[in-house]
Amino acid sequence: MVTTDEKLVIYNAIDKSININKISKHAVSIIRTLQSKNFSAYIVGGAVRDLILKLEPKDFDIVTDAKPCEINALFPKSRVIGRRFLLVHVKKGGAFYEVSTFRSGVSKNYIFQSHPLKKNNRKKYSTGDSEFGTIHEDAFRRDLTINALYYDPVKEQVYDFTGGVKGLLDKKVMIIGPPEVRFTEDPVRIIRVIRITAKLNFQIPSDIERHIFNKFDLLKDVSKSRLFDESLKMFLHGQGLASYELLRRFNGLKYFVYLNKKNRINKNSNQLFEVMLKSTDLRVKQKKSVSPHFLFAVLLWPSLLIQVSKLEKERSVVRKLMSISSKTVLTKQASIISIPKRYLFKIIDIWNLQIPLVERRAKDHQFIINHPCFRAAYDLILLRETIGEKLNDAGRWWTEYQKGNKCDQTKLLHEKAYNEKNYKLNTHFYE
Numbered sequence: 001m002v003t004t005d006e007k008l009v010i011y012n013a014i015d016k017s018i019n020i021n022k023i024s025k026h027a028v029s030i031i032r033t034l035q036s037k038n039f040s041a042y043i044v045g046g047a048v049r050d051l052i053l054k055l056e057p058k059d060f061d062i063v064t065d066a067k068p069c070e071i072n073a074l075f076p077k078s079r080v081i082g083r084r085f086l087l088v089h090v091k092k093g094g095a096f097y098e099v100s101t102f103r104s105g106v107s108k109n110y111i112f113q114s115h116p117l118k119k120n121n122r123k124k125y126s127t128g129d130s131e132f133g134t135i136h137e138d139a140f141r142r143d144l145t146i147n148a149l150y151y152d153p154v155k156e157q158v159y160d161f162t163g164g165v166k167g168l169l170d171k172k173v174m175i176i177g178p179p180e181v182r183f184t185e186d187p188v189r190i191i192r193v194i195r196i197t198a199k200l201n202f203q204i205p206s207d208i209e210r211h212i213f214n215k216f217d218l219l220k221d222v223s224k225s226r227l228f229d230e231s232l233k234m235f236l237h238g239q240g241l242a243s244y245e246l247l248r249r250f251n252g253l254k255y256f257v258y259l260n261k262k263n264r265i266n267k268n269s270n271q272l273f274e275v276m277l278k279s280t281d282l283r284v285k286q287k288k289s290v291s292p293h294f295l296f297a298v299l300l301w302p303s304l305l306i307q308v309s310k311l312e313k314e315r316s317v318v319r320k321l322m323s324i325s326s327k328t329v330l331t332k333q334a335s336i337i338s339i340p341k342r343y344l345f346k347i348i349d350i351w352n353l354q355i356p357l358v359e360r361r362a363k364d365h366q367f368i369i370n371h372p373c374f375r376a377a378y379d380l381i382l383l384r385e386t387i388g389e390k391l392n393d394a395g396r397w398w399t400e401y402q403k404g405n406k407c408d409q410t411k412l413l414h415e416k417a418y419n420e421k422n423y424k425l426n427t428h429f430y431e
């Protein structure tokens with residue numbers, strides 16, 4: 001520790017064992033440029049937190065006292081973006097770096113209350129100077145103490161206004177300010193607490209847990225597209241299983257996934273989600289691709305079957321019931337979060353392929369194997385079998401079919417191990 005004043009504590013990077021080789025040289029070069037023009041500039045947020053924890057930072061966000069137009073003028077390959085707040089994307093080494101100006105964190109509600117005439121001019125006003133602030137204000141408008149650390153890579157010093165370093169040492173996720181106020185201001189912070197706790201394997205202090213329980217319902221009022229983005233960050237960024245477990249503890253999965261009327265998850269559904277998220281986390285770790293449509297095709301699969309079982313009394317063909325039920329389930333899901341259309345079509349394709357994959361009629365093979373969603377649909381078959389759905393050995397059959405040559409495939413086609421006529425979808429498996 002070098003110096004302290006009333007609130008600020010400054011640490012030498014070396015004392016916090018920050019590995020400077022892990023810091024993007026492009027981020028450092030942007031900071032040097034800003035500092036050379038007498039602006040202050042720091043790396044902030046998740047990157048500093050992750051550097052101190054010796055994790056690989058996902059991205060390097062930069063903050064400065066330069067205004068967006070000043071940043072823009074300094075970097076030829078930059079553009080000003082943002083609807084809620086203006087910030088600048090600076091292109092360096094083929095990647096974009098987010099450079100933002102210190103913000104005061106004055107909430108828009110407050111601004112609108114004091115300036116009702118500005119209500120109709122939201123964009124213009126919300127990007128006005130009134131929202132810019134000092135580094136101190138910028139720190140206190142952030143969500144968690146561990147996310148409010150500033151790193152100057154030139155001086156090699158960490159600036160801590162809120163006790164973030166202590167939070168990292170104690171492995172505790174602490175909210176900056178009164179949790180009930182901060183959660184009400186922006187309920188997405190609840191999800192951020194869950195995601196970051198899951199990612200770091202930290203603890204949520206019990207009083208914050210209580211506020212999470214009390215305020216969870218506010219998520220109903222958050223924009224559905226923002227919730228979709230948050231759901232991907234929770235489930236597809238390597239800490240899906242841990243996030244899911246925390247969400248369940250707070251009874252919060254229903255804010256992201258339509259779980260049929262009673263919001264119940266039976267043992268089989270739980271197992272399906274756990275197995276899928278575990279393998280998704282592993283794929284992220286191995287830097288393999290993961291997809292939103294597969295995620296939601298699996299998360300909504302139990303609800304789809306429950307919906308089919310409700311219609312079964314109508315004695316229609318199961319394919320038709322699946323198609324009607326898909327629409328019902330996705331309509332219900334749309335009232336919770338908004339999944340972009342391009343994914344919805346793929347989710348339906350993954351579901352529609354489930355019965356043909358089990359029946360494996362000879363006339364369907366070419367269509368199935370060439371279908372763009374074949375791989376994801378086959379993965380869902382494997383998952384369903386892993387957790388005990390009886391699918392006439394379809395997983396093994398398609399695994400061998402893909403590996404085999406023409407001759408092996410002909411043998412498989414004549415295999416008597418399955419009897420397509422006897423296949424019956426167990427629609428009660430997830431009830």
Ligand code: ATP
Pocket residue numbers: 044045046047058059061141142143144147148186188189192
């Ligand atoms: P990750 O490693 O997953 O990117 P992160 O903490 O960097 O985690 P970002 O979404 O990249 O998350 O946000 C960058 C920083 O912006 C955060 O560290 C935090 O300081 C601040 N921030 C983000 N969202 C909020 C919010 N809803 N309220 C207050 N501060 C926020």
Ligand code: MG
Pocket residue numbers: 045046047058059061
């Ligand atoms: Mg980040």
